[in-house]
Amino acid sequence: MNLAAKDIRHNLGRFALTTVGIGLLLMVVLGMSGIYRGMIDDALVVVDHIGADLWVVQRGTRGPFAEISRLPANLEHRLRAVPGVASARTFVSHNVQREHRGQPLRMNVHGLAWPEDKGEWVKLIAGRPLGQAHYEMIADASLGLTLGEKLALGKDSYTVVGVSRGMVSSGGDGIAFFTTQDAQAIQFDLPGEAIRLERAARVQRAVGQDIGQVQPLLLERGAGNSAGLPALARPMVSAVTVRVAAGFDPATVAATIAAWPDVTVYTRDSQSELLVHGMIDKARRQIGLFRALLVIISTIIMALILYTLTLDKIHDIAMLKLMGARNTMIAGLILQQAILLGALGFGLAWYLGGWVFPRFPRRVLIAPEDLWGLALVVTAISILASLLGIWKAMRIEPNKVLS
Amino acid sequence: MIADANNSPAVEALGLTKIYGAGNTEVVAMKDVSVRLARGEVVALLGPSGAGKSTFLTAVGLINPPTSGRIVIGGKPVMDGPRALVDLRAFRRRHLGFVFQKANLIPFLNAAENVAVALEINDAAPRAARKRALELLDYLGVAERANNLPDALSGGQQQRVAVARALANEPSLILADEPTAALDSHRGRQVMVLFRKVAHERGSAVIVVTHDHRSLDVFDRTYEMEDGELRPAAADHAP
Ligand SMILES: Nc1ncnc2c1ncn2[C@@H]1O[C@H](COP(=O)(O)OP(=O)(O)O)[C@@H](O)[C@H]1O
Numbered sequence: 001m002n003l004a005a006k007d008i009r010h011n012l013g014r015f016a017l018t019t020v021g022i023g024l025l026l027m028v029v030l031g032m033s034g035i036y037r038g039m040i041d042d043a044l045v046v047v048d049h050i051g052a053d054l055w056v057v058q059r060g061t062r063g064p065f066a067e068i069s070r071l072p073a074n075l076e077h078r079l080r081a082v083p084g085v086a087s088a089r090t091f092v093s094h095n096v097q098r099e100h101r102g103q104p105l106r107m108n109v110h111g112l113a114w115p116e117d118k119g120e121w122v123k124l125i126a127g128r129p130l131g132q133a134h135y136e137m138i139a140d141a142s143l144g145l146t147l148g149e150k151l152a153l154g155k156d157s158y159t160v161v162g163v164s165r166g167m168v169s170s171g172g173d174g175i176a177f178f179t180t181q182d183a184q185a186i187q188f189d190l191p192g193e194a195i196r197l198e199r200a201a202r203v204q205r206a207v208g209q210d211i212g213q214v215q216p217l218l219l220e221r222g223a224g225n226s227a228g229l230p231a232l233a234r235p236m237v238s239a240v241t242v243r244v245a246a247g248f249d250p251a252t253v254a255a256t257i258a259a260w261p262d263v264t265v266y267t268r269d270s271q272s273e274l275l276v277h278g279m280i281d282k283a284r285r286q287i288g289l290f291r292a293l294l295v296i297i298s299t300i301i302m303a304l305i306l307y308t309l310t311l312d313k314i315h316d317i318a319m320l321k322l323m324g325a326r327n328t329m330i331a332g333l334i335l336q337q338a339i340l341l342g343a344l345g346f347g348l349a350w351y352l353g354g355w356v357f358p359r360f361p362r363r364v365l366i367a368p369e370d371l372w373g374l375a376l377v378v379t380a381i382s383i384l385a386s387l388l389g390i391w392k393a394m395r396i397e398p399n400k401v402l403s
Numbered sequence: 404m405i406a407d408a409n410n411s412p413a414v415e416a417l418g419l420t421k422i423y424g425a426g427n428t429e430v431v432a433m434k435d436v437s438v439r440l441a442r443g444e445v446v447a448l449l450g451p452s453g454a455g456k457s458t459f460l461t462a463v464g465l466i467n468p469p470t471s472g473r474i475v476i477g478g479k480p481v482m483d484g485p486r487a488l489v490d491l492r493a494f495r496r497r498h499l500g501f502v503f504q505k506a507n508l509i510p511f512l513n514a515a516e517n518v519a520v521a522l523e524i525n526d527a528a529p530r531a532a533r534k535r536a537l538e539l540l541d542y543l544g545v546a547e548r549a550n551n552l553p554d555a556l557s558g559g560q561q562q563r564v565a566v567a568r569a570l571a572n573e574p575s576l577i578l579a580d581e582p583t584a585a586l587d588s589h590r591g592r593q594v595m596v597l598f599r600k601v602a603h604e605r606g607s608a609v610i611v612v613t614h615d616h617r618s619l620d621v622f623d624r625t626y627e628m629e630d631g632e633l634r635p636a637a638a639d640h641a642p
């Protein structure tokens with residue numbers, strides 16, 4: 001006869017309530033590891049999907065994700081001349097937070113190197129990749145934009161032609177893909193007045209220098225479009241991504257580029273490393289510690305529950321001992337209840353998690369190894385938690401029956 | 404001396420003394436108590452409250468070791484002063500049965516399970532234990548309540564289940580401490596008669612602590628306890 005099961009059946013309501021409590025607690029523990037995994041996964045979405053073998057960034061920086069990196073866009077052309085480089089594309093990416101339909105809309109603006117890159121590598125759930133050089137965008141589903149919707153950014157308005165899933169920046173914001181030129185237009189958009197002031201200041205500087213006096217044409221140019229000024233740099237890009245041609249060793253190509261004194265090169269793996277162990281490291285450790293704390297709290301709570309369940313049975317345990325029950329029978333009663341409590345709580349955590357986590361604003365990723373890990377932790381918690389109750393039960397004297 | 408298991412007395416207490424506490428709070432609850440019970444014998448133990456009856460019963464029941472004295476059960480020495488000579492829990496499970504004022508049934512087990520658990524503790528197979536439990540409940544006239552939880556039973560029914568549980572392993576010694584105090588006199592007497600029936604039919608020795616003088620005719624012998632000392636009752640004319 002299984003005493004543990006009989007006792008539970010007799011106190012079903014109380015046991016069920018306790019199970020729900022433990023289940024919710026374990027769900028939070030599971031959620032914590034899910035948030036952690038989701039965070040890593042989100043951080044690596046771009047690095048994993050963009051298909052770059054090498055990341056070329058401003059010398060000495062760890063850009064473009066972990067810190068700001070600034071490169072001239074024409075670096076792209078220099079890189080194409082390196083033996084073994086199949087393609088080089090400027091990487092333009094920045095966050096904007098605007099108002100859309102009365103709601104704050106935060107997104108990561110990502111530039112695609114039109115026309116070579118139309119965004120075919122983006123996982124689309126609706127629509128198509130970019131089809132023209134301007135005024136089109138692919139929006140991630142998490143941004144809540146629908147196909148065909150128009151979004152005003154800077155001085156232009158862009159039509160959503162494709163919707164992607166799971167494309168988010170390392171900060172968890174949905175990515176919107178534009179052509180590089182559009183992305184830069186959004187990034188460097190200035191109000192008319194700011195442009196007029198900048199041009200006037202430029203002309204004044206030229207007037208104050210002899211070159212301005214000698215070359216009056218320069219003043220005329222200075223009052224015009226920045227892009228038309230030969231001496232001024234074009235808009236800067238964050239990084240240039242390089243794809244290595246088949247048959248070439250990425251390390252050799254990287255070594256060639258790394259010899260240039262103005263850039264630093266990272267492989268895809270070291271870029272991932274920078275993200276996971278640099279950028280999100282603190283958040284990662286924070287979640288890790290929090291999870292450890294929750295495991296400890298769960299153990300304590302379970303131990304207290306099992307202890308009180310044992311206290312409630314002192315008289316019965318004394319009676320069993322009086323009748324000559326072995327310690328294994330009594331410890332088994334408590335241990336079985338602990339493990340059942342843990343197992344049901346785990347199952348509930350799993351079930352509820354599957355329902356709740358997809359509704360979280362950021363990705364919560366439950367990996368099978370996390371589930372197995374939690375199952376092991378729950379088993380350990382259950383055994384550990386039952387020890388207090390078992391210890392109490394072992395100390396009960398059979399003559400307690402008389403009191 | 405090797406005791407013959409069949410001819411040896413069911414229980415023998417030799418000079419049992421129990422002292423609770425120490426110094427100022429010292430209480431001598433049992434003084435040099437010696438008694439010998441044959442198999443199949445039913446004895447009553449009378450005496451005022453605080454006389455030491457429970458102390459004696461629990462000492463012989465191996466759950467409250469005496470300060471000094473010896474206990475021999477079924478010819479086997481089991482206690483020498485406070486020192487156990489055998490595994491007490493294993494010994495209790497095979498040779499002793501208990502009934503108290505309260506039935507002390509396990510609240511989450513039904514009547515049949517309460518009896519069966521005693522058998523399973525003694526290594527009976529679950530199926531056999533259940534069969535035997537139902538037989539015992541039938542023997543005690545509570546077969547129809549076999550599947551009820553203790554809460555659903557009357558006090559008398561609960562006590563009869565407790566008696567069935569005490570009988571389950573056919574113990575050589577049954578110890579009952581005021582088993583009928585919570586019952587009306589009619590039902591109380593029924594339980595006493597039951598003890599005699601068990602003792603005479605199955606050869607167990609039974610010691611019953613009681614205050615019910617009207618049922619004394621049921622017993623083979625009557626003892627009286629006062630201030631920790633045990634002696635045959637004045638009114639007892641046993642052979
Ligand atoms: N655990 C104990 N600690 C101290 N004194 C006790 C204890 N149990 C019983 N006594 C004392 O021993 C004496 C005998 O008690 P008990 O055997 O319960 O008597 P009875 O069962 O005849 O009423 C009483 O004076 C009681 O107060």
Ligand SMILES: [Mg+2]
Binds near residue numbers: 456457458580
């Ligand atoms: Mg008493």
